[in-house]
Amino acid sequence: MAQPAEEPLYLGLDLSTQQLKAILVTSSLVIAHTATVSFDNDLTQYGTQKGVLTAILATGGQAIVAPVVLWLEALDLALSRLQSSGADLSRVRGVSGAGMQHGTVYWSVQGPSILASLNGSRPLAEALSDAFSRDVSPNWQDASTQAECEAFDRVFPGGRDELAAVTGSSAHHRFSGPQILRWRKEDPKAYEQTSHISLISSFLASIFLGKVAPIDLADVTGMNLWDIRAGDWHQDLLALCGGSPNTSSLRQKLGSVPTDSGASLATISPYFTARYGFSPSCAILPFTGDNPSTILSLPLRAGDAILSLGTSTTFLMSTPTYNPSPAYHFMNHPTTPGLYMFMLCYKNGALAREQIRDRINALSPPSSASPPPADWTAFNTAVTTTPPLSAPTPTHPATLALYFPLPEIVPPLHAGEWRFSLAPPPIRTLSPRPAFPSPLPDARAILESQFLSVRRRAAPLVPAAARPPQPTRLYLAGGASVNPAVASVAGAVLGGAEGVFRLARGENACALGAAYKAAWGGERRGGEAFEAWVGARWREEACVRRVDAGYQEGLFERYGEVVEAFGEMEERVGREVQGGA
Ligand code: XUL
Numbered sequence: 335m336a337q338p339a340e341e342p343l344y345l346g347l348d349l350s351t352q353q354l355k356a357i358l359v360t361s362s363l364v365i366a367h368t369a370t371v372s373f374d375n376d377l378t379q380y381g382t383q384k385g386v387l388t389a390i391l392a393t394g395g396q397a398i399v400a401p402v403v404l405w406l407e408a409l410d411l412a413l414s415r416l417q418s419s420g421a422d423l424s425r426v427r428g429v430s431g432a433g434m435q436h437g438t439v440y441w442s443v444q445g446p447s448i449l450a451s452l453n454g455s456r457p458l459a460e461a462l463s464d465a466f467s468r469d470v471s472p473n474w475q476d477a478s479t480q481a482e483c484e485a486f487d488r489v490f491p492g493g494r495d496e497l498a499a500v501t502g503s504s505a506h507h508r509f510s511g512p513q514i515l516r517w518r519k520e521d522p523k524a525y526e527q528t529s530h531i532s533l534i535s536s537f538l539a540s541i542f543l544g545k546v547a548p549i550d551l552a553d554v555t556g557m558n559l560w561d562i563r564a565g566d567w568h569q570d571l572l573a574l575c576g577g578s579p580n581t582s583s584l585r586q587k588l589g590s591v592p593t594d595s596g597a598s599l600a601t602i603s604p605y606f607t608a609r610y611g612f613s614p615s616c617a618i619l620p621f622t623g624d625n626p627s628t629i630l631s632l633p634l635r636a637g638d639a640i641l642s643l644g645t646s647t648t649f650l651m652s653t654p655t656y657n658p659s660p661a662y663h664f665m666n667h668p669t670t671p672g673l674y675m676f677m678l679c680y681k682n683g684a685l686a687r688e689q690i691r692d693r694i695n696a697l698s699p700p701s702s703a704s705p706p707p708a709d710w711t712a713f714n715t716a717v718t719t720t721p722p723l724s725a726p727t728p729t730h731p732a733t734l735a736l737y738f739p740l741p742e743i744v745p746p747l748h749a750g751e752w753r754f755s756l757a758p759p760p761i762r763t764l765s766p767r768p769a770f771p772s773p774l775p776d777a778r779a780i781l782e783s784q785f786l787s788v789r790r791r792a793a794p795l796v797p798a799a800a801r802p803p804q805p806t807r808l809y810l811a812g813g814a815s816v817n818p819a820v821a822s823v824a825g826a827v828l829g830g831a832e833g834v835f836r837l838a839r840g841e842n843a844c845a846l847g848a849a850y851k852a853a854w855g856g857e858r859r860g861g862e863a864f865e866a867w868v869g870a871r872w873r874e875e876a877c878v879r880r881v882d883a884g885y886q887e888g889l890f891e892r893y894g895e896v897v898e899a900f901g902e903m904e905e906r907v908g909r910e911v912q913g914g915a
Pocket of ligand 1: 433434435436474508623624625646648679
């Protein structure tokens with residue numbers, strides 16, 4: 335749709351594992367320009383694989399990290415690409431963004447003055463080369479902090495349950511508190527010479543501001559350091575992380591957290607006016623985590639859910655109820671006081687599905703006519719021709735399985751594949767079973783497995799008013815959301831009283847959420863809530879498509895009958911196969 339030339343633009347950025355994405359939207363929330371930088375393909379000199387590097391630790395272990403300077407180079411490249419696509423950056427009135435949650439960036443003592451002196455004469459990567467006390471940022475896939483997580487889980491008499499009640503989550507390898515603690519122990523000198531610690535989101539905001547930006551209210555709840563109910567850093571957790579009951583130095587490094595995430599932090603740094611022609615009055619709003627930003631890509635109502643099917647699988651809901659548990663995460667809502675974000679995060683998303691797809695594609699003899707490796711046709715046919723739970727009728731034994739090519743977050747299990755047979759009612763005993771004679775039934779089983787895990791854990795949160803309890807609407811985002819077989823099994827297992835919907839720009843949901851937040855911050859009147867402001871401008875027919883009926887009477891209940899056995903299987907695998915998880 336043609337837009338009047340003078341209509342303001344708002345910029346949203348998404349700094350994710352493998353790419354940096356930039357999106358410009360108009361005040362009416364129409365996408366005007368997009369640009370993407372792929373770390374592996376566009377910035378090959380850093381040698382990243384899928385956006386990360388593996389570092390060998392002094393202890394001999396491994397850590398998963400990303401070079402900070404790579405992101406700086408990516409930012410310059412993304413902005414030049416926006417310009418080359420014809421974007422007039424002088425029309426940008428506000429900027430916001432999102433970064434992978436939990437990751438931390440460490441500023442050197444001279445970092446803030448280097449930031450303040452940026453004038454556009456040299457590219458960011460060069461000008462900021464001495465601004466950091468650590469070259470890399472730990473990635474969310476890292477699992478090098480087992481000892482530190484155990485220390486966090488021991489801080490309160492009530493252990494991990496109490497840590498979850500205080501901070502919204504029990505200790506997790508990727509969470510910032512355990513990561514900061516591990517690095518402080520590994521390199522105490524560099525830690526001492528750190529003036530500020532940013533999250534990836536506030537790091538990116540800092541570049542735009544030309545000064546260290548505060549950590550965002552939603553993103554701070556991915557650290558295991560923030561007391562959600564008190565709305566402040568937790569003294570005992572800071573003492574553990576900083577290694578001293580005197581927490582003033584760590585408090586100073588982390589800074590304070592503003593409560594209005596729609597309020598401008600300040601205007602843009604002269605670097606961007608000089609180099610890209612941004613207006614000096616362009617406002618910089620708080621940047622948040624990638625998952626909180628994703629829920630801002632639509633006016634999500636309490637009770638609706640987003641299932642994001644990317645590298646990781648995440649299940650997100652906005653809810654007024656704070657009901658924490660070590661089994662999942664509660665976070666502050668990125669814009670709306672009184673709401674929380676409920677989240678489940680799995681490492682084994684796309685990779686696990688692709689492994690089954692490849693096994694199925696390998697069944698066809700190689701020939702020039704054979705499907706290319708990334709073809710989902712055979713996988714999808716296998717999904718639709720396999721009966722639910724691989725049982726021809728409910729009186730046959732059902733198969734439940736777990737497929738974890740990577741160690742998993744929920745449940746916390748090592749890599750492996752397990753299949754169990756569940757005897758039909760009334761017996762219902764669970765016994766290990768061998769692999770299927772062919773990989774074809776695995777196609778449906780892996781989707782059922784991923785979604786049953788979500789259903790089991792989201793049960794306390796889905797609206798009970800919907801009978802039976804299920805999300806009101808299930809929105810799909812991420813790469814696999816375009817696959818109709820995936821949408822159909824998601825609807826069958828998870829329901830959706832009003833159906834399953836695909837976000838038309840699902841692959842851009844996170845960057846769009848950031849751009850919408852910038853627009854809301856710039857144009858809201860008084861205390862206008864984000865949901866109401868976006869709801870008034872968002873055109874549902876253009877933004878989402880109903881792709882599946884969702885709740886199907888009979889089938890939804892059939893999956894419901896095996897949820898308990900699914901949990902028992904997870905626990906048995908933890909106990910018997912791995913000696914406790
Ligand atoms: C969430 C998580 C990932 C990252 C990267 O807890 O670790 O989803 O945010 O996307």
